[in-house]
Amino acid sequence: MNDFLVEIAGLTKSFRGQTALSGLDVKVPAGSIFGFLGRNGAGKTTTIKLLLGILKPDAGRATIFGLPVSDLRASIEIRRRIGFVSEEKELYPYMTVDQIIRFTRPFFPAWRDDLEQRYLKLFELPLKRKIADLSKGMRSKLMLLLAMSHGAELLILDEPSDGLDPAAVEDVLRELVALSASEGVTIFFSSHQLSEVEQVADYVSIIDHGKAIVGESLDDLKARYRRLHIVFENEPRTPIRWAPGAEHVRQEGRSVSILASRNVEELVEQARSIPGASVEQFPVNLREIFLEHVRGN
Amino acid sequence: MLWMKGWLETRWRLLYGLAIPLITLLLPRVTAGADSVKDASTFMVVLAFFGVFNAAYLGGAGIRTQSPFAAMKGLHGSTYYTLSLPVSRMRVISVRVALGLLEFAAVVAAAYIGFWLLLPAARGNSTLFDLFELIVTAVACSACFYFASVLLATFLDDPWQPFGGVFLAIVVWLGASRLSIGPRFNVFGFAGAASPLITHTIPWPAIAISFICCAVLFVVALRIADRREY
Amino acid sequence: MEQVRHAVEIGELRAGDQLPPIRKIAEDLVMNPNTVARAYRELEHEGVVELKHGLGAFVSHSVVARTSVMRKAHAIVQTAIERLLSLALSADEIRRLVENELALLRSKK
Incomplete structure (x- = not known):
């Protein structure tokens, strides 16, 4: 069968x-x-x-x-x-x-x-x-x-x-x-x-x-998705080029919110390498994943 | 069980088909003067068209769900239910065509039997066997309009498909008289000079022509239904 | 899954106790049965339950040993939290810190 x-x-x-x-x-x-x-x-x-x-x-x-x-x-x-x-x-x-x-x-x-x-x-x-x-x-x-x-x-x-x-x-x-x-x-x-x-x-x-x-x-699906929340001490002067996997990046002043579809570890490392940045990560529900996909296209 | 579905969809149509010709026969104005076979000729044409109308009305044997009475909501969507059943589209149509054909034959027979009983003066010198021959001829010759309706139902919706069937019959009627086709070769001949009540014989050529049309129309209807998307 | 683990840890479920069948849990909680089955397998992997073929899931005997480990762990967490609180951190902040560290460890694995 x-x-x-x-x-x-x-x-x-x-x-x-x-x-x-x-x-x-x-x-x-x-x-x-x-x-x-x-x-x-x-x-x-x-x-x-x-x-x-x-x-x-x-x-x-x-x-x-x-x-x-x-x-x-x-x-x-x-x-x-x-x-x-x-x-x-x-x-x-x-x-x-x-x-x-x-x-x-x-x-x-x-x-x-x-x-x-x-x-x-x-x-x-x-x-x-x-x-x-x-x-x-x-x-x-x-x-x-x-x-x-x-x-x-x-x-x-x-x-x-x-x-x-x-x-x-x-x-x-x-x-x-x-x-x-x-x-x-x-x-x-x-x-x-x-x-x-x-x-x-x-x-x-x-x-x-x-x-x-x-x-x-x-x-x-839920294991590979994470939302990263990064807060910088000072607002970055040039836009950051995030590693692949960062699907949706929203920056408001000193804080950045990233929806990552994969490669979470590398993204976290990248954020940590910026001096004075604190990184938090949250699990993502199906709704967020769905919206990300159908809006992205 | 497809028979049950067909019966529930057609039983009111059958009732109409039986009632309307018989009620017409009971109207004194219609029957006045029908004292001989010749005087009854107009009436025979009316009966023939009742037959055609019933053929068109009962022959709406498509895949789509039909309304038994007045329009009902939910007919369209329920077609998907029919299509989801583990039967071929050919069987859905065949069962419905067979049932409608039986009902159509019953309606035609009832109309002529009613004529025979209610207008004894119009019988002339015809026998009961002539009546039987007339019924067989009427059913066989009108069957081509039944199958025309079956074909129309594969792509036309309910109110248009009977209209289409009747319109087609009128075209054939006018066409046949314009071309002066001999009554024995005309599918409407049984309503006039080729009536078995007068000739005491069945007009086989007209029946053969009708049957050939039936077969062609049915095969085309099945092919369309099998290929169609809903 | 968390509920079962917790119940075992606080001694509500004892060694040898039978857990409800996957089917029943799935229906009661209206959850995907495969998800429930996977949770059982993870609990088995962690040594909390034993799956006996055809009989169902039982609380593992080795879990008793685990309970004493859990007690020790409890003491460690308690002192850690007390020290964090003395730094004037809120309960929410402590929870986030712990969850974050755990998530990082998991993504490195």
Whole structure:
């Protein structure tokens, strides 16, 4: 078995001359909870639609379970083994909750009745209500219920917590963690809620303008980033050329703030070599790293 | 289960399709003077167009989710749900086409049976078997408009796709009479001189032409659907 | 991880006590299970817990020895802090100094 459940290499896609993806590379390790981040329009939903065979790539390659996503037959096999929540969270408005469950179940041979019952209770979904009459939050929960009951090996969730209240978000994250911990389900999800990604993800990818600019384990990412805070005794007369790794330098009078993406040790040494400078370093959270990357480009 | 989805999307359309021709038949003004087969000819044309309209209306068998009644929110986004299911687009369309075709046949049959029962004077010397032949002919000849609608649905949205289907039928109707195509070769011939109620036989050439169109239109529709991006 | 270490140090958890399974901790704290597993492995590496395959994680017997080391360390830190306070440093300043030194050592490693 492959170590990576999803492998995307050089994926390229444009719509009427508008580039959505330009050579995207992403690898999702089996068993991981993978946060897929990017600003609106960075190409997240396009990537997910390509993975599901809803769109077809212009160039590049993507495989799930080792199967090519752009092959029609393989795509059906892939879809049998995944659970999907779309960005829109829209289901057939004329069906009731009960009907859409009965409609969906036969498509998935590994369907989990136990999980279906559990989520029905947890999410408090009214079986007889028409989907057209559900609130957005309820539709999101219903879509999650359907996707998470597939008995899937991989969940592909496009902004799963969108439209949910904080308590529901916590419930959903807990259930996702439980699926990951006890069933070994791999979870690939996009989100704008960086705090929730930081809470449950162990791998992240940040994409911008259709390219992955970060893709590694969250621990490694946070280990290599530091914010340095340097205070000089006298304001330096000439601007300092910082060693590589200093991503974002902000100087105000005698104090300098540096966001370092690597090479922290050398930067600290460099700062210390300036007479009368005191250096402090702080860990950086995902939010700062994200903002640094998508603003820098 | 795709059958269930199709049924929920089309059951109101089916009801309309059954009700409207029968209600029309009950209007005294429409039926006044339909005392013989010849007098009923206008009425036969009306019934033929009811058939075409139903073909266009029931044939919206695309990948997109259809509204069963009035416009509903969430139709567009739910198309992605259909596309995420582990079935081929070909199967999604085929099931929906088959179901719509059955409903279409039922609607056409009901309209002609209603005609037969409610306007006994217009039967002339035709037999029950002639009625059966008329129903078969009407379904087979109008089927090409059903598949035209299937094709239109692969790239047109709901309100435009039935209009497109009906518009196409009017063009064919006018074109056939302008070119004076023989009634046995005209897909609308069954509503006039080639009606099995008059000729006591089925106009096979027109049916063959219709079936060839059906096959071509369906194959093209499947290809478009398979290649399309949503 | 810090909680477990602290609980062991102050004697809340004793040698041989079983720690909750990774799954349960991940669900209770809504954390990534792989992160919890890694924390357990680090605790094992530090000798705080022993991972018994299929049985779960237990507080290590060698941790008793560690507790006495911790007591000594405690005394050192106590005197150091008292001296720093006598230099009129605030608690915040002391904390920053310590954290900074540790971070520097870590980045040199």
